[in-house]
Amino acid sequence: MLKQKTYSNFQLIALVFLRVVTGWYFLYEGLAKLLSPGWTSYGYLMDSQGVFSEFFKSLGQNQTLMPVVDALNVYGLILIGLLLILGLFEKIGYIGALLLLVMYYLSHPASLNVTYLLPPEGSYLWINKNIVMMFAILVLMAFPSARRIGIDRFIFRNKKA
Template sequence: MSSIQSSKQSANRFESTLGGITVNGQAHSLSAWFVLALRLVFGYAFLSSGLDKVLASGWTAQGYLAGVAATNGNPLEGMFAWMADTSWFVSFVDVAVPFGELLIGLGLIVGLLVRLAAFWGAFIMTMFYFGNWSIEHGIVNSDFAYVIVFLAIAAFGAGRIIGLDRYVETYEFADGQTLLEKYPRLDYILG
């Protein structure tokens, strides 16, 4: 049997129903490597960005919040203006963004709490999408693409591919139950 036939036989099937519409497909067995690559590349990008901000002396989101959204016709201009004018919120963002990016990146790289990390990555990129509002070339831009990739990383359970989530999920208690059997809702943050 050729390796191509072997790959096709070991392909991954997936199916989902949402709003009464069912979609299904079959992924090539090499897909796991590409999902892993997405997780690691986006993990590195966020870890690097967060580390740059944490190590930068005096980094603040104040200028971004005040300037960018107000100058480009952003539909959330008022919200960004409020964020920029609210000192406690700017102080919160000055900590949450750099350390959030750092933790998201680290989680993706080691494959721990990947769904949680991907959710927050998608949230941050959604905020950047509106903060960097620009639709002269259409509504899809790199920030929007990041949101979709983070959601795909979460959906594919990328933390189970050479990641710590795989081991955390299968941890067995004294009664023989795995962590996910005992606490099935952890599947929303692990994987």
């Protein structure tokens, strides 16, 4: 039987705030894309660099798949954001977040001598915001909080975390 993790009040508050602000980041990114008329991931995919660029460019060139890729991106971001903010099926939200972040990183790795159409937000060498977000998600996975403060508390009330 797994022992339920115990946190100090400060630790629990910090974890919940990290989960909620991370969720907000995903939710807002999805809503911004949803509410932007004509938004598509085409340009992002076609600007891909690195080892997996051919895969991402092939997605962008496939007119049949593009609406699916766009919908998965937009609604995936929104769903992940809501799951994390609400503390609902926390683990599923984290896995979805990691999958998206890995895809974003593989399509636009932070490497030397790589130039993208859109300039990066800073100067990166191997580590960019996607890697930082991945590690934040891994910390949240290692120290779950939704069964203490979140809807998961009510869903899994008879089960130990």
